[in-house]
Amino acid sequence: MDDGFAGSRRGRPRAGERAGREDAIIDAALAELAEVGWDRFTMAGAARRAGASTETLYAWFGNRDGLIRRMVQRNADLSAAVVHEELRNGTGTRDLRGTLVAYARGLLDLLTGPVSLMLNRAAITQPELAEVLRSEGRLRIGPLVGRYLGERHAAGELHCPDPEKCFTVLYGLVVRDLQIGVLLGAERPDDAALQARAEEAVELFLRLHSGR
Incomplete structure (x- = not known):
């Protein structure tokens, strides 16, 4: 998965990049939730839709409840x-x-x-x-x-x-x-x-x- 941070030092997002990428992930997660419903909503599904790694979502949001x-x-x-x-x-x-x-x-x-x-x-x-x-x-x-x-x-x-x-x-x-x-x-x-x-x-x- 491409987390969109290739230009950041050591692969980690700078503050502005992190905020923008987090917003994009949340938008994707909202779209995923609207499509699949509460019972079928997963971190993996949100990550796929966002074009991010599941590891990134767990690192940033903790777990499904945190997201x-x-x-x-x-x-x-x-x-x-x-x-x-x-x-x-x-x-x-x-x-x-x-x-x-x-x-x-x-x-x-x-x-x-x-x-x-x-x-x-x-x-x-x-x-x-x-x-x-x-x-x-x-x-x-x-x-x-x-x-x-x-x-x-x-x-x-x-x-x-x-x-x-x-x-x-x-x-x-x-x-x-x-x-x-x-x-x-x-x-x-x-x-x-x-x-x-x-x-x-x-x-x-x-x-x-x-x-x-």
């Missing part, structure tokens, strides 16, 4: 990419409404995506997987979004004296019963419907928590 955990983390991070960017660059570089709508849409795309649905179905009978989905998903991203809401409160744009509670309200308005419905077999809304839902949820949230 799954990293996949969940990366998906959760992508769903909140706009919030990560705002906190990194300084909140207020984007407008509040636009940031919240982008976050809401990313959350809806994540929760109704095929991999997320598959993992949530598998988690019903896999307590360890259920813990990973909770700890690396909402419980890790929630405080991040709460921090953003708290900073917007401090700037006078929101009334969120308790950012954690504000996040819970926002999350509830965005998700409502959509994920449960899709998990139970309802048709996933199309892109236009998801966008409209994100915008509606943010509008309701701002009515409740406007700082002006």
